[in-house]
Amino acid sequence: MKVTVLGSSSALPTSERYPSAHVLNAHERFFLIDCGEGTQMQMRKNKIRFGKINHIFISHLHGDHVFGLYGLLSTFSLMGRKSPLHLFAPENFQSILKSHLIDFDIHLSYDIDFVPLSGKNPLQILNNKYITVTSFPLKHRIPAFGFIFREKLTDRNIKKESIVKFQIPVVRIPAIKKGEDFVTSEGIIIKNDDITLPPPEPLSYAYCSDTKYFKKLSSFVKGVSLLYHEATFDGTKEELAKVTGHSTTLDAAKIALEAEAGGLLIGHFSARYKDISYLVNEAKTIFPRTFAAIDGKSFDVGNIDNA
Amino acid sequence: MKVTVLGSSSALPTSERYPSAHVLNAHERFFLIDCGEGTQMQMRKNKIRFGKINHIFISHLHGDHVFGLYGLLSTFSLMGRKSPLHLFAPENFQSILKSHLIDFDIHLSYDIDFVPLSGKNPLQILNNKYITVTSFPLKHRIPAFGFIFREKLTDRNIKKESIVKFQIPVVRIPAIKKGEDFVTSEGIIIKNDDITLPPPEPLSYAYCSDTKYFKKLSSFVKGVSLLYHEATFDGTKEELAKVTGHSTTLDAAKIALEAEAGGLLIGHFSARYKDISYLVNEAKTIFPRTFAAIDGKSFDVGNIDNA
Numbered sequence: 001m002k003v004t005v006l007g008s009s010s011a012l013p014t015s016e017r018y019p020s021a022h023v024l025n026a027h028e029r030f031f032l033i034d035c036g037e038g039t040q041m042q043m044r045k046n047k048i049r050f051g052k053i054n055h056i057f058i059s060h061l062h063g064d065h066v067f068g069l070y071g072l073l074s075t076f077s078l079m080g081r082k083s084p085l086h087l088f089a090p091e092n093f094q095s096i097l098k099s100h101l102i103d104f105d106i107h108l109s110y111d112i113d114f115v116p117l118s119g120k121n122p123l124q125i126l127n128n129k130y131i132t133v134t135s136f137p138l139k140h141r142i143p144a145f146g147f148i149f150r151e152k153l154t155d156r157n158i159k160k161e162s163i164v165k166f167q168i169p170v171v172r173i174p175a176i177k178k179g180e181d182f183v184t185s186e187g188i189i190i191k192n193d194d195i196t197l198p199p200p201e202p203l204s205y206a207y208c209s210d211t212k213y214f215k216k217l218s219s220f221v222k223g224v225s226l227l228y229h230e231a232t233f234d235g236t237k238e239e240l241a242k243v244t245g246h247s248t249t250l251d252a253a254k255i256a257l258e259a260e261a262g263g264l265l266i267g268h269f270s271a272r273y274k275d276i277s278y279l280v281n282e283a284k285t286i287f288p289r290t291f292a293a294i295d296g297k298s299f300d301v302g303n304i305d306n307a
Numbered sequence: 308m309k310v311t312v313l314g315s316s317s318a319l320p321t322s323e324r325y326p327s328a329h330v331l332n333a334h335e336r337f338f339l340i341d342c343g344e345g346t347q348m349q350m351r352k353n354k355i356r357f358g359k360i361n362h363i364f365i366s367h368l369h370g371d372h373v374f375g376l377y378g379l380l381s382t383f384s385l386m387g388r389k390s391p392l393h394l395f396a397p398e399n400f401q402s403i404l405k406s407h408l409i410d411f412d413i414h415l416s417y418d419i420d421f422v423p424l425s426g427k428n429p430l431q432i433l434n435n436k437y438i439t440v441t442s443f444p445l446k447h448r449i450p451a452f453g454f455i456f457r458e459k460l461t462d463r464n465i466k467k468e469s470i471v472k473f474q475i476p477v478v479r480i481p482a483i484k485k486g487e488d489f490v491t492s493e494g495i496i497i498k499n500d501d502i503t504l505p506p507p508e509p510l511s512y513a514y515c516s517d518t519k520y521f522k523k524l525s526s527f528v529k530g531v532s533l534l535y536h537e538a539t540f541d542g543t544k545e546e547l548a549k550v551t552g553h554s555t556t557l558d559a560a561k562i563a564l565e566a567e568a569g570g571l572l573i574g575h576f577s578a579r580y581k582d583i584s585y586l587v588n589e590a591k592t593i594f595p596r597t598f599a600a601i602d603g604k605s606f607d608v609g610n611i612d613n614a
Contacts, residue, residue, distance in 0.1 A: 011381070037344055040344070061411055062411070096411075099406060099410075103406075
């Protein structure tokens, strides 16, 4: 799992920081999370293929998280897309999008499978062979949702030398990968542990933006491999953060600490901060494994140091 | 007068070419013409101050000419803008914008003075101390409008040495600048031509996008100093251009020739063209003073060679 930051600004973009958008690559399946203005240009710059995007997740309906969507949907269509697009967004966006397509006389070349987000509890919104995605409520000025992407536990890996040594027939391999022991033609039981290796630990990536600090949030992302959490303000702006429904660097770090996250990625920086290293260092006082979201930078979800 | 290109792509932006947007600087008054996705980021990159923009002109309601407007309007508001914004756009955009602001619960900090564009004839839509702007119909798949910005003829310049020589009282100077002769205290008539110099030739800039070729267009932009004309396709794609309501390089050059334009700027290039020098050379076979719109490049309207 690898996440690429396409935009790290808050509401006011700067010349270096575009509005929010992340692309998560999970086993060469690409998930676009938020779609601020300019996302399609950032995708091109970062060589993310448009045809690879089948799922888009919109956290909430503030412009800096969604105004790139209209252009991207049109571009998909101009490129002749046929495969349906799965769009997860706050429920009221369905009618807004419908009106938009009518207003601009846009006839998309593909279907949109709209999945409405609502409610006050975590909800599994996607479940396929490789991954599950759960949405959960954030606390912002308007309904807002976070997302956690979890890899599924894959099969155990059978040791090649065991296949030869115990003459394991091909037909038995799938069951052994699922954890079954092997019984030889002489009736000897070979323990699964002796002929297989455990699969890699499943990774997970959580996206929390926009939100103010609330303790329960850490339970929604408990044990996540990499937590992205907004940090619009520095630690001295706690009051401003509360009033505007945002977080400080310290809020983000507290959530990472409470959730026992593997790493913390902060972003959604206010345009007032030219140099964001100060923000990172501030978060590190609480949660040392903190990194800054930077436009165009990719992070290894399982090992954020590999940025 | 100076025009800065913020976007030169057609519907599909590339990593180098953003969708349509031009900024015309006329005597330090800034006019934004079209507002494709990413315009606000391009403005920042090109150091165009947001507070300087009081007039926005939208040629037509295709996304690549307007999808940057929503973000820009929000940004103006977040920056605390108070002065009204004059927005010139096809008439049906008024209700679309109204719905958009309601849908996203946006309360702008400033008023929008909406000027609807419609009709089949040129119409003067702005007239202030320095400039007039006239809209005229284009021929595209949907209602589309071009714009011509004309400097006003300024007063004649009085020669400093004449003031001394003929002892011209200060109170007489405004009338002399308007062209009156001067009568000395001895009753001698001094011809205006002898004591003044003519003002600089007023410049004009025309923006024509999107449109297919139609002969009458050249009459709308007759004698313009610098013509921007879309050239989505190369000269071999005449049929495709007609069907899609666009122009080829040769169409654009023909309009420039027929209009006796001072220079031609082509843009709105299809994403299929990586190297646009071929397109410029093609147009030059008909109209030698042709230049390519390139993102971030500025052109002197009175002397396009000064790019």
